[in-house]
Structures are given as structure tokens and as C-alpha cells.
Amino acid sequence: MVVLSIFSTSNLYYSSYSMVLDCAQIDDVLEKYYLSPFYGIEFAIGFPGNLLVVLGYICCLQEWQSYNIYLFNLAVSDLIFLCTLPRLSYLYAHGQSETSPYSCVINRYILHVNLYSSILFMVWLSMDRFMLIRHPTRNHYLQSRQAALIVTGLSWLAVNVEVAPMIALMVKDLQIQNLSLCRDFASLKGDINPLGYSLGLTVTGYIIPLLGLCGFSYQIAHLLRVQERALQRRTASYKRPLRVVVSAAAMFLILYTPYHVLRNVRIASRQDWAGLQPCTKMYIEALYIMTRPLAFLHSVINPVFYFLMGDKFRELLFSKFRKLVRKTEQRREPA
Numbered sequence: 026m027v028v029l030s031i032f033s034t035s036n037l038y039y040s041s042y043s044m045v046l047d048c049a050q051i052d053d054v055l056e057k058y059y060l061s062p063f064y065g066i067e068f069a070i071g072f073p074g075n076l077l078v079v080l081g082y083i084c085c086l087q088e089w090q091s092y093n094i095y096l097f098n099l100a101v102s103d104l105i106f107l108c109t110l111p112r113l114s115y116l117y118a119h120g121q122s123e124t125s126p127y128s129c130v131i132n133r134y135i136l137h138v139n140l141y142s143s144i145l146f147m148v149w150l151s152m153d154r155f156m157l158i159r160h161p162t163r164n165h166y167l168q169s170r171q172a173a174l175i176v177t178g179l180s181w182l183a184v185n186v187e188v189a190p191m192i193a194l195m196v197k198d199l200q201i202q203n204l205s206l207c208r209d210f211a212s213l214k215g216d217i218n219p220l221g222y223s224l225g226l227t228v229t230g231y232i233i234p235l236l237g238l239c240g241f242s243y244q245i246a247h248l249l250r251v252q253e254r255a256l257q258r259r260t261a262s263y264k265r266p267l268r269v270v271v272s273a274a275a276m277f278l279i280l281y282t283p284y285h286v287l288r289n290v291r292i293a294s295r296q297d298w299a300g301l302q303p304c305t306k307m308y309i310e311a312l313y314i315m316t317r318p319l320a321f322l323h324s325v326i327n328p329v330f331y332f333l334m335g336d337k338f339r340e341l342l343f344s345k346f347r348k349l350v351r352k353t354e355q356r357r358e359p360a
Contacts, residue, residue, distance in 0.1 A: 048304035051311045053120065061117040063318040067325050068110040074328035075104040090163070091173035092153040096330075098177050099146040103324040106139035110321075122207055126199050129207035134192055136321075137210070141230040142184045143323055144281070147273045148234045149176055150330075151241035154266035158248050187230050190222055211291040211313060220292045227285045235281070238274035245270055269330060276326060284320035287313040 078100040086093060109132050116123060123129045156168050166172050197215035198208060213219055245267045291313040293299060294306050301309075 048307040051307055052314060055311055055314045056117040057120060060314065060318060061114045064110040064114040064117070064321075067318065067321060068107050068114070071103065071325035071328070072107045075100050075107060075324065078328055079104055089170060091168050091170060092150055094170060094173040094177055095146045095149045095153065098181075099143060099150075099327060102139045102142045102146070103327055106135055106321070107324055109135055124205075124207075126204045126207070129199065130192060130195050133195060133207075133210065134188060137188045137191060138184050139324065140320065141187060141226075141234075142180065143327065144231065144234045144238075144277050145180050145184065146177075147277065147330075148237040148241070149173075149180070151238055151245075151270040151273065154270055155241045155245050155248070158245060158252075158266060184230075187226060190217055191226075193217065194219065194222070211288050211310075212295070220289065220296065223289050223292050227289060231277075231281055231285055235274065235277055238270065238277065242267070242270045242274055273330065276323060280320050280323055284313075284316040287316045 079097070082093065082097045082100070089097075112128070113132070115121075123132070153168065153173075156165055157163070159165075160168060191210060191213075194210075194213045194215040194217050197217075198213045199206075201214060202208075210223070211219075249267060287309070291309050294301050294309045
């Protein structure tokens with residue numbers, strides 16, 4: 026009986042040990058077979074689209090309006106962020122970690138600045154569409170280029186202030202790891218309370234801007250109903266701004282919510298008071314890993330909004346493309 030008891034206990038020990046080993050490998054598998062290809066696809070699709078928009082704005086657009094300034098800054102932010110994905114994809118595919126502390130900090134800085142600047146610029150675009158319906162002649166100060174530049178500058182400042190504590194956390198965590206291990210935000214340790222900071226960042230960087238998007242959607246819909254009743258006809262020309270704002274709010278709600286929820290759950294699970302088993306922590310981390318590329322998918326989808334904002338940019342871009350095609354054909358004809 027004693028031998029059987031020892032044998033049973035031994036089997037239970039090795040079974041538990043094997044389970045810990047198996048669950049500990051989940052993040053490695055996800056990084057190699059999920060994050061790496063997903064980031065590669067996002068770069069392959071999003072980079073050409075955002076580059077086309079940035080070059081189109083620089084080369085084709087001569088008369089800039091307020092919404093053009095917001096869209097251009099959004100495209101530049103997405104373009105810079107997408108440039109960081111090939112390296113991440115390569116590292117994850119080969120099971121390697123970032124060895125340069127400078128690249129580690131810069132990469133995470135760009136990632137989170139883009140994450141929160143994107144939704145903020147969408148809020149200002151929604152505000153601009155609301156003002157367009159309320160002031161069709163664009164005579165309000167908030168519709169001027171000067172106001173757009175001021176709002177843009179303040180937006181970049183606000184996002185950098187939000188992300189600054191994270192950079193301090195990263196630097197402290199790198200020092201603890203002897204500058205040898207680059208970890209995700211949800212895995213950082215330092216003097217700043219990571220859970221409190223993450224919750225604050227969720228509220229100020231995501232929830233409040235999302236409420237702004239929803240608020241402008243409601244206001245635009247309300248104005249359209251009032252105009253339809255007053256004019257006794259459908260204001261079809263203003264239906265597009267409503268569709269754009271509602272689509273933007275839906276996009277961020279679907280893509281950002283799982284990421285922010287799982288990020289906070291992941292950080293909470295690592296606290297001593299949580300008292301979770303190692304495998305439970307790994308399963309939570311696996312779910313969190315799965316939400317990361319989905320949250321960054323907005324950089325791939327954003328170019329769609331550039332073409333929905335108005336016909337002028339599309340016409341200028343297509344006109345420029347047709348001219349380039351004609352010039353190419355004319356050069357080939359003599360040969």
C-alpha cells in the first residue's frame with residue numbers, strides 16, 4: 026500500500042509538472058505561429074495603403090482643410106507604427122527576443138503612441154464632420170486649419186504625457202533585467218503600480234475618446250433628423266459623415282475592447298493577491314496575446330476612412346495616377 030501510494034503520488038507530481046511545461050509553451054507557440062504571420066500580413070496590407078495616402082496628400086492635395094490635417098497625422102502615425110512590425114514578426118518567427126534596449130523602448134513607445142493617437146484623431150475627425158453638418162459653409166473657428174493644427178499639437182502632447190509613465194516603467198524593468206530582456210507592457214515591474222496605471226490609461230486613452238466618438242455619432246444623427254423634419258426631405262448628402270463616424274466608433278469598440286480588458290486582467294493576474302495557479306496565468310496571457318494584433322488592425326483599416334471622407338482626395342489621387350500611366354505609355358511608344 027505504501028508503494029502504491031508513493032507510485033500514485035509520483036505520477037501525480039510528474040503529471041502536474043508536465044502540465045506546467047505544456048502550458049508554459051503556449052506563449053511561445055502563439056508568438057511563432059500567430060503573432061509573427063499576423064504582424065507580417067498587417068504590414069504587407071497596411072503599409073502600402075498608408076504610404077499611398079501620405080504621398081497622395083503631399084503630392085496631390087494643394088488646398089488643405091481641417092479634416093485633411095487630422096487624416097494626414099493619423100496616416101503618418103500608422104505608417105511609422107507599421108514600420109516596426111517586420112522586426113517583431115522576424116523575432117517572433119525565430120523565437121528570439123529583442124536584444125537592444127533602445128529598440129525595445131522605441132518600439133513599445135511607437136506602438137502605444139499610435140494606439141492612442143489613432144482613436145484621438147478619429148474623435149477630431151468626428152468633431153469635424155459634426156461641425157460640417159452644423160456649419161456647412163465652414164465658417165466656424167474649429168473648422169479652420171489653424172484650429173486643426175493647434176488641436177493636433179495638443180493631441181500629440183497629451184498622448185506622449187499618457188505614455189511617459191510606461192516608458193519609465195520599461196526603463197526600470199530593463200534595469201532590473203540587466204538590459205537583457207524586453208517585455209510587454211503587461212509584464213513590466215517597477216516603482217509605478219502597473220495595474221493602476223493601466224486602468225488609468227484605459228480610461229483616459231480609450232474609454233473617454235470612445236465616448237466622444239459615440240457622442241458625435243449621436244449628435245450627427247440628431248442633426249440629420251432635425252434637418253429632415255425641417256426640410257421635409259432626406260439629407261442624403263450628409264448621410265456619409267454619419268456612416269463614417271459610426272463605423273469608426275464600431276471599429277475601435279470591436280478591436281480595442283478585448284485588448285484593454287485582457288491587458289488589465291493579465292496585469293491583475295500577476296499580482297500576489299490574485300493567488301492564481303501558474304497555468305491559469307499562462308492561459309490569461311495567451312488570451313491577451315491573441316488580442317494584441319487585433320487591436321493593431323486599425324492601422325490596416327484606417328486607409329478606408331481616408332477615401333470615405335470625401336470625393337476630392339480620391340479624384341486628385343486617381344487623376345495623378347492616370348497622368349503617371351499616360352507618361353509611362355508615351356515614353357514606351359517611341360521605343
